Amino acid sequence: MTLTFSINDRQRLQLAPLEIPTRLLLGPGPSNAHPAVLQAMNTPPIGHLDPAFLHLMDEIQSQLRYVWQTENPLTIAVSGTGTAAMEATIANVTEPGDVVLVGVSGYFGNRLVDMAGRYGADVRTITKPWGQVFSLEELRTALETHRPAILALVHAETSTGARQPLEGVGDLCREFGCLLLVDTVTSLGGVPIFLDQWGIDLAYSCSQKGLGCPPGASPFTMSPRAMEKLQQRRNKVANWYLDMSLLSKYWGNERTYHHTAPTNMYYALREALRLIAEEGLANGWGRHQKNVEYLWEGLEDLGLSLHVAREFRLPTLTTVCIPEGVDGKAIARQLLNEHNIEIGGGLGELAGKVWRVGLMGFNSRKESVDSLLEALRQVL
Ligand SMILES: Cc1ncc(COP(=O)(O)O)c(C=O)c1O
Incomplete structure (x- = not known):
């Protein structure tokens, strides 16, 4: 007995080779890999x-x-x-x-x-x-x-x-x-x-x-x-x-x-x-702290305020209060589309109230902070 099957081609796509935009990932994670x-x-x-x-x-x-x-x-x-x-x-x-x-x-x-x-x-x-x-x-x-x-x-x-x-x-x-x-x-x-x-x-x-x-x-x-x-x-x-x-x-x-x-x-x-x-754990922790303090200073210079009291703030993740009258989602979208920078929005109780900025691992660098501050200066 011969069984005949016919291939259903409806789901078949002619895909172009993979092309993913280059982003600076400064949200709550993932961050850019080294x-x-x-x-x-x-x-x-x-x-x-x-x-x-x-x-x-x-x-x-x-x-x-x-x-x-x-x-x-x-x-x-x-x-x-x-x-x-x-x-x-x-x-x-x-x-x-x-x-x-x-x-x-x-x-x-x-x-x-x-x-x-x-x-x-x-x-x-x-x-x-x-x-x-x-x-x-x-x-x-x-x-x-x-x-x-x-x-x-x-x-x-x-x-x-x-x-x-x-x-x-x-x-x-x-x-x-x-x-x-x-x-x-x-x-x-x-x-x-x-x-x-x-x-x-x-x-x-x-x-x-x-x-x-x-x-x-x-x-x-x-x-x-x-x-x-x-x-x-x-x-x-x-x-x-x-x-x-x-x-x-x-x-x-x-x-x-x-x-x-x-x-x-x-x-x-x-x-x-x-x-x-290779970097040494304490050096890495120190780098995270130094870069986040530089970020906090820059954000405050832009007139933005931070959600968490200074002594309990994380060196890896900063929550920035979205100013009155600013559309937080639109700003994040603009940062992504015009500057290739990802930041996060608020979750749960903080949805619509904060942006979340991550400086983690390889991304905890002065250049990342400078890129974000410059882009924010332009879009805000
Ligand atoms: C504090 C915390 N716990 C758990 C998770 C879950 O990890 P994943 O998304 O890698 O599954 C996350 C993710 O961001 C997190 O931030």
Whole structure:
């Protein structure tokens, strides 16, 4: 019997070769990747169990420990964007009924609430107006009230530009016998962080911001205390792809196949981490701080005001108040169309009220600030 099939050509396009405009990405992320990182990404892929690739994974683990300032053995890059690493933290240590206390003062705190709920947590929240941060006393009161298994905080709230101070929070969490989970997506590489000294048990980040890489391979780490909670689970982790008891066998000594690693993303991440080590962590943090202060000065000279109190402002992300009578979206569109510069608009409660300007990783340079200020001068 002969079967005949006919090809349906309706969806077939005659595509032109790929052409993407060159942009200066000064929004909340992604930021521009370092040219050396893009070059590394162009290296031909090899097998994800090739000894050379396994060696590269070891280097990534070691360098991630350096940028986070941790000795955590389980420190890896999750295949996926920051949200995948975020979900990995929640999925591995949350069991149905666990009380998870989330500090919400912006969009990403709310995402943690949503995620923890999906893993069956008894989610409690403490809230602050968007752009403010929690004091140690407020956190102590909340821990006394809720007695959680996990306290989750966002170090760098990308929706507001506020930096949550973390010194002392880990000690509080030990006093109350809970784990401390921290979102460092907009801080890693650009904002001082001392994971072990601050007693942080679980953290995640992304590649496309302070690390100066394209999106797609996301740092994840868990402390031995968090590992203990994972090992004592009554049920399997409810997410196969992100289950650290399986993934650790690929990243650890066993080297058991788990999934096909996105090899070229790991080349890129390795190069980004190499550049950070070459510059030195403290120098990189200093560069971010210096350039953002130059930005703040320039914005204020243009008559613009900033949303967050100076002592809590992030060096990586600045929220700029949109002046009365100015169409924020139109200005952002003009910056993109006429100057090839991307900035972000406000999210959630701050939608229509602020612009978000990122100076992260490779983009934290005086030239980026000068280009933006000059373009703003023209469009405002
Ligand atoms: C604070 C914070 N958490 C989580 C995420 C999610 O990361 P991704 O968009 O890479 O999935 C972002 C993204 O910008 C973020 O800013």
